[in-house]
Amino acid sequence: MLSFESVLYIAGMVGVAVFAISGALAAAEEKLDILSFVLFATVTGIGGGTVRDLFLNVPQVFWVADPFYLYTTIAAAVITYFFSHLLVSISRSLLWMDAAGLALFSVLGTAKAMAMNVDPVVAIAMGMITPTFGSIVRDILLGHKLVLLEPEIYVTAALLGGGGYFILRGVLAIDEVTAILLAVAAAFMLRAAAMIWDLRLPKLKDPINP
Amino acid sequence: MLSFESVLYIAGMVGVAVFAISGALAAAEEKLDILSFVLFATVTGIGGGTVRDLFLNVPQVFWVADPFYLYTTIAAAVITYFFSHLLVSISRSLLWMDAAGLALFSVLGTAKAMAMNVDPVVAIAMGMITPTFGSIVRDILLGHKLVLLEPEIYVTAALLGGGGYFILRGVLAIDEVTAILLAVAAAFMLRAAAMIWDLRLPKLKDPINP
Amino acid sequence: MLSFESVLYIAGMVGVAVFAISGALAAAEEKLDILSFVLFATVTGIGGGTVRDLFLNVPQVFWVADPFYLYTTIAAAVITYFFSHLLVSISRSLLWMDAAGLALFSVLGTAKAMAMNVDPVVAIAMGMITPTFGSIVRDILLGHKLVLLEPEIYVTAALLGGGGYFILRGVLAIDEVTAILLAVAAAFMLRAAAMIWDLRLPKLKDPINP
Numbered sequence: 020m021l022s023f024e025s026v027l028y029i030a031g032m033v034g035v036a037v038f039a040i041s042g043a044l045a046a047a048e049e050k051l052d053i054l055s056f057v058l059f060a061t062v063t064g065i066g067g068g069t070v071r072d073l074f075l076n077v078p079q080v081f082w083v084a085d086p087f088y089l090y091t092t093i094a095a096a097v098i099t100y101f102f103s104h105l106l107v108s109i110s111r112s113l114l115w116m117d118a119a120g121l122a123l124f125s126v127l128g129t130a131k132a133m134a135m136n137v138d139p140v141v142a143i144a145m146g147m148i149t150p151t152f153g154s155i156v157r158d159i160l161l162g163h164k165l166v167l168l169e170p171e172i173y174v175t176a177a178l179l180g181g182g183g184y185f186i187l188r189g190v191l192a193i194d195e196v197t198a199i200l201l202a203v204a205a206a207f208m209l210r211a212a213a214m215i216w217d218l219r220l221p222k223l224k225d226p227i228n229p
Numbered sequence: 230m231l232s233f234e235s236v237l238y239i240a241g242m243v244g245v246a247v248f249a250i251s252g253a254l255a256a257a258e259e260k261l262d263i264l265s266f267v268l269f270a271t272v273t274g275i276g277g278g279t280v281r282d283l284f285l286n287v288p289q290v291f292w293v294a295d296p297f298y299l300y301t302t303i304a305a306a307v308i309t310y311f312f313s314h315l316l317v318s319i320s321r322s323l324l325w326m327d328a329a330g331l332a333l334f335s336v337l338g339t340a341k342a343m344a345m346n347v348d349p350v351v352a353i354a355m356g357m358i359t360p361t362f363g364s365i366v367r368d369i370l371l372g373h374k375l376v377l378l379e380p381e382i383y384v385t386a387a388l389l390g391g392g393g394y395f396i397l398r399g400v401l402a403i404d405e406v407t408a409i410l411l412a413v414a415a416a417f418m419l420r421a422a423a424m425i426w427d428l429r430l431p432k433l434k435d436p437i438n439p
Numbered sequence: 440m441l442s443f444e445s446v447l448y449i450a451g452m453v454g455v456a457v458f459a460i461s462g463a464l465a466a467a468e469e470k471l472d473i474l475s476f477v478l479f480a481t482v483t484g485i486g487g488g489t490v491r492d493l494f495l496n497v498p499q500v501f502w503v504a505d506p507f508y509l510y511t512t513i514a515a516a517v518i519t520y521f522f523s524h525l526l527v528s529i530s531r532s533l534l535w536m537d538a539a540g541l542a543l544f545s546v547l548g549t550a551k552a553m554a555m556n557v558d559p560v561v562a563i564a565m566g567m568i569t570p571t572f573g574s575i576v577r578d579i580l581l582g583h584k585l586v587l588l589e590p591e592i593y594v595t596a597a598l599l600g601g602g603g604y605f606i607l608r609g610v611l612a613i614d615e616v617t618a619i620l621l622a623v624a625a626a627f628m629l630r631a632a633a634m635i636w637d638l639r640l641p642k643l644k645d646p647i648n649p
Binding site for chain 3: 093
């Protein structure tokens with residue numbers, strides 16, 4: 020039987036693949052060449068974790084230490100290049116897998132930071148950076164408005180994942196496996212609820228130019 | 230009585246808060262949600278020092294080592310979210326505090342680099358990066374033209390702060406406290422003069438398309 | 440007589456200067472001030488190698504370890520500021536030197552990564568990042584569409600340089616000097632052919648909106 024670590028590893032790789040496909044689909048919309056597909060898939064798939072690792076100053080950035088992440092984003096780019104019409108047709112399913120990736124990476128980002136004994140707020144910030152900064156860099160490279168600035172309970176779900184994990188594991192000292200499962204479930208359900216009922220954070224009213 | 234180190238630390242925290250407020254006010258202009266306020270306040274408040282620390286490869290990025298910087302940018306974001314109209318009404322005062330922050334961070338950025346025995350030009354470059362790259366990242370995230378490319382003696386003041394400190398401390402071997410005070414004062418006065426008399430660097434005439 | 444290392448070092452410095460001039464010429468087109476010329480020359484000249492060094496987590500980023508790179512980009516900026524019309528008149532020659540810089544940095548980037556025993560795909564990725572990410576950051580700072588997304592066999596030449604070096608050195612175990620010379624020549628010739636015959640990668644047909 021698979022150990023919990025193996026399940027986490029496989030789930031993480033699937034999450035990177037889904038993020039990478041969303042990056043490659045952005046390249047498809049711009050009708051770029053295949054190397055640009057690889058660039059966007061890679062930046063979107065592993066960009067957030069890379070920024071987290073640079074801020075935490077880990078000995079080796081995760082995809083340098085384990086190149087299988089890079090193989091995954093390259094494979095996702097190539098598959099999207101040749102079968103982008105199929106991927107567009109399952110884009111609704113991809114959104115659900117993206118929500119799962121968001122939930123997972125917010126928790127794993129916080130867990131990685133907590134293992135380095137940083138302050139809780141720093142650890143939760145790392146959980147918010149991990150699933151989000153990849154799409155920020157993708158949108159900057161494309162010259163697009165950042166989708167992340169839409170108040171659609173995406174970053175909020177990452178906050179719940181990272182914050183929830185910190186409370187369960189760091190404060191309540193619940194065991195690792197349960198804490199991860201509960202925190203991922205909470206973040207996923209919040210994001211799922213936001214997708215189903217189109218929930219949004221309130222935007223600032225206009226106190227500057229009333 | 231407060232030691233010089235304590236005064237510097239408090240002044241630095243106030244500078245980060247002022248930079249963070251300028252980032253949060255940019256989020257207010259776009260009428261974003263509160264988490265986006267936190268993102269822009271944090272990026273603008275501590276982005277420049279983060280880039281400096283990554284380039285210097287310090288053991289721990291300053292806000293990971295001391296999370297109070299992160300608390301400060303989050304608090305600045307929340308305060309700006311609820312009281313942005315008040316902050317807009319004191320925006321002139323904030324500009325003066327921003328000039329003080331610019332002066333202080335250019336000197337402290339250079340001092341931190343010099344303590345690592347890097348080349349003087351590298352150290353002065355770090356002093357120019359520290360107070361400026363936060364606003365660069367903020368403008369990139371917003372898709373705005375970089376305010377830093379305006380020739381309004383902002384980067385020049387940072388050059389004077391870092392270069393002045395290097396000459397006073399590295400060449401003339403003046404004591405640390407005096408060197409910091411003089412260099413900060415020089416950079417602040419140059420920026421203040423530029424603000425009062427609207428001084429600007431000459432832009433390139435047009436030799437390419439004459 | 441000059442050693443091979445010295446020739447490589449000088450060639451690398453010339454390559455950085457050419458990349459820096461291309462950055463400074465972008466500042467000239469926007470008619471910016473001299474400090475902005477320095478910013479763009481530096482970002483374009485050493486940005487790609489900096490990103491590579493951050494990802495590889497080297498003890499010291501290359502231009503902090505050897506500040507002569509920084510002197511070179513600053514000198515390139517100053518020369519471009521005062522003589523931009525001359526540089527525009529030799530822009531065709533600069534394009535050829537840029538092709539040589541591209542070829543050289545793709546090979547040296549891969550060689551630096553291979554010396555750290557990373558995975559071959561990671562090493563080749565570093566060779567693709569080194570000559571290209573500087574221009575990406577320049578275009579982002581300017582708010583321009585990325586020239587790198589044009590399918591004009593630029594990134595492809597970097598892939599050939601890095602991949603070719605890996606095969607020659609890592610697989611066939613050819614001696615260092617020969618492997619560098621052959622891989623640089625291959626990448627340069629591919630880029631030169633693309634410039635002469637205007638070769639391009641195929642863009643994605645439009646399967647999404649047929």
